[in-house]
Amino acid sequence: MDLHSGLPFWIAKNALYDYFNPLKRDIQVEIAIIGSGITGALVANELCDRGISCTVFDRRTASTGSTIASTAQLQYEIDVPLSQLIKDIGQEKAVAAYKASLQSITDLEQTFEKVGINPDFKRVPTLFLADSRKGFQLIKEEFTAREKYGLPVRFVDKKELKKEFNIDGRGALYNDTSAQMDSYKAATQLLEYRRKKKQLELYTHTEIIDFKKRESGYDLISSEGHFIRCKYVIIAAGFEAGRFLPKPLMKLESTYAVISQPVEETKLWQERCLIWNTANPYFYMRTTKDNRIIIGGEDVPFKDPIKRDKLIRSKKDQLIKQFNKLFPEIDFVADMTWCGTFSSTKDGLPLIGPYPKNDRMLFALGYGGNGITFSMIAAQMLVNCIEEKEDKRINLFELSRLM
Ligand SMILES: Cc1cc2nc3c(=O)[nH]c(=O)nc-3n(C[C@H](O)[C@H](O)[C@H](O)COP(=O)(O)OP(=O)(O)OC[C@H]3O[C@@H](n4cnc5c(N)ncnc54)[C@H](O)[C@@H]3O)c2cc1C
Numbered sequence: 238m239d240l241h242s243g244l245p246f247w248i249a250k251n252a253l254y255d256y257f258n259p260l261k262r263d264i265q266v267e268i269a270i271i272g273s274g275i276t277g278a279l280v281a282n283e284l285c286d287r288g289i290s291c292t293v294f295d296r297r298t299a300s301t302g303s304t305i306a307s308t309a310q311l312q313y314e315i316d317v318p319l320s321q322l323i324k325d326i327g328q329e330k331a332v333a334a335y336k337a338s339l340q341s342i343t344d345l346e347q348t349f350e351k352v353g354i355n356p357d358f359k360r361v362p363t364l365f366l367a368d369s370r371k372g373f374q375l376i377k378e379e380f381t382a383r384e385k386y387g388l389p390v391r392f393v394d395k396k397e398l399k400k401e402f403n404i405d406g407r408g409a410l411y412n413d414t415s416a417q418m419d420s421y422k423a424a425t426q427l428l429e430y431r432r433k434k435k436q437l438e439l440y441t442h443t444e445i446i447d448f449k450k451r452e453s454g455y456d457l458i459s460s461e462g463h464f465i466r467c468k469y470v471i472i473a474a475g476f477e478a479g480r481f482l483p484k485p486l487m488k489l490e491s492t493y494a495v496i497s498q499p500v501e502e503t504k505l506w507q508e509r510c511l512i513w514n515t516a517n518p519y520f521y522m523r524t525t526k527d528n529r530i531i532i533g534g535e536d537v538p539f540k541d542p543i544k545r546d547k548l549i550r551s552k553k554d555q556l557i558k559q560f561n562k563l564f565p566e567i568d569f570v571a572d573m574t575w576c577g578t579f580s581s582t583k584d585g586l587p588l589i590g591p592y593p594k595n596d597r598m599l600f601a602l603g604y605g606g607n608g609i610t611f612s613m614i615a616a617q618m619l620v621n622c623i624e625e626k627e628d629k630r631i632n633l634f635e636l637s638r639l640m
Pocket of ligand 1: 241271272273274275276277294295296297299300301302303304305306307308309310311420443444445446473474475476477478492493494533576577578579601602603604605606607608609610612
């Protein structure tokens with residue numbers, strides 16, 4: 238399946254990581270990672286950092302799955318509001334999931350600093366806008382829950398919203414713990430860094446089509462008929478991971494994004510914060526280093542790539558209409574439009590860990606619209622698992638909760 242179409246900004250902005258290395262023989266490796274997106278790259282980086290060599294396989298050009306389409310807003314806010322998640326899975330687990338997500342933004346920042354790369358990571362605040370009367374009720378409940386459990390949050394009332402952000406609205410929640418980045422640049426630079434240090438091998442244009450379990454690991458089979466013998470296999474195959482899962486655990490959605498031409502810097506809103514709202518599906522926006530505005534949302538259930546792509550024009554118009562309503566004084570001239578697919582689980586949390594328990598097939602599927610914070614969490618958790626170190630986050634994200 239095509240994971241995206243149209244022209245994602247990041248393809249135009251970055252030089253393609255043009256590395257072509259299909260697997261042409263049978264090999265034996267310690268740890269095989271299927272997928273070279275931001276999840277696979279972070280997992281590989283974490284393994285290398287702890288002195289464990291690994292090999293990444295991707296059926297495409299490196300990191301050109303969902304990662305190249307991502308708008309890469311990094312927020313502690315999971316797709317399911319905390320107040321709702323508490324009702325769904327209980328206070329202890331919901332708060333722990335939110336706190337893990339909050340911590341992962343700092344961990345991402347430190348990961349890039351440690352290896353000396355700069356994927357345009359920038360700290361920016363977030364504004365979560367009430368889009369309706371019902372949305373206002375939600376942010377009030379959400380404020381109470383976040384404040385009670387020690388998550389960073391400030392209530393912005395109608396007056397403050399107008400005065401500070403020049404937005405006409407009912408109210409919003411503000412926090413200054415978020416960030417934004419270029420996830421394609423992050424993934425490709427991490428892979429290149431570890432490859433150059435000879436800690437990582439990368440095979441592109443190599444699809445893994447089957448696998449066989451052995452007593453002490455797995456044999457993977459490529460579409461060209463080559464065998465890969467490994468002690469552990471990590472499934473970071475994003476939304477195409479279905480063939481490795483014991484049963485369907487994900488619901489696929491199509492999502493749309495538009496980027497503007499650069500805008501005069503003085504016209505941009507206060508602190509250039511990430512903005513999203515309480516609508517379902519939600520509407521969101523961010524800016525870029527060169528003063529463009531990215532807007533996105535208009536999610537619909539995914540049927541097939543052709544149906545998804547047919548909607549690009551009308552979704553673009555809808556997104557610009559929503560932007561104009563919020564910021565009528567900013568002239569949004571669309572430059573590029575694209576769409577992509579993402580998936581979510583029943584409870585809105587990712588699938589991270591071995592399945593079955595203690596198996597040597599480990600999953601790192603950072604599902605949902607806020608997937609990248611989960612990718613960071615997955616990298617740490619899976620390496621802890623391989624090193625047999627305790628990681629309490631397994632109780633939140635292990636696959637067996639949905640079986
Ligand atoms: C338009 C859009 C906007 C988004 N915005 C945000 C956002 O603002 N913030 C956020 O946190 N998240 C966002 N997301 C979600 C985020 O982009 C994803 O969670 C993240 O990119 C997933 O990365 P990944 O590495 O897990 O998957 P991918 O990038 O899809 O990588 C998986 C890789 O596995 C490879 N693969 C699959 N099957 C096989 C196989 N059998 N053999 C070999 N290789 C295989 C694929 O080719 C692919 O390269 C957005 C997504 C989209 C589409």
